[in-house]
């Protein structure tokens with residue numbers, strides 16, 4: 001990836017109140033915050049690493065692990081599960097080489113399973129890069145995902 005971390009860090013004055021802005025920009029640029037990036041941010045803002053780490057783990061929008069370019073969430077909540085979402089999730093993971101939810105080695109995809117997406121009437125539901133896929137089926141989801149994989 002061709003983004004310069006120093007350029008991001010220099011966007012903000014070296015003060016503790018800019019910690020979250022910096023973390024948001026790094027998350028947006030790299031899709032995650034690496035340990036090296038977190039150290040640079042702490043050096044710049046003067047925030048102790050333990051505190052920055054606590055912030056990173058508290059907010060769901062930050063990730064300390066690399067995430068894929070594409071995010072697929074499959075709902076395994078009760079309504080979706082009853083309509084077969086467990087098998088849909090398994091088929092999807094198998095097709096992209098994952099044994100369990102996580103990120104593919106080529107960083108193309110991250111698959112997460114969630115407990116309810118708040119759209120139970122549309123079960124089974126998956127979300128691909130923020131787009132809800134109502135009444136999803138394995139073929140539909142795999143078609144969508146293989147299209148993204150070839151982009």
Ligand code: FES
Pocket residue numbers: 075076077078079080081115116117118119120121123125
């Ligand atoms: S259980 Fe899947 S959206 Fe609610």
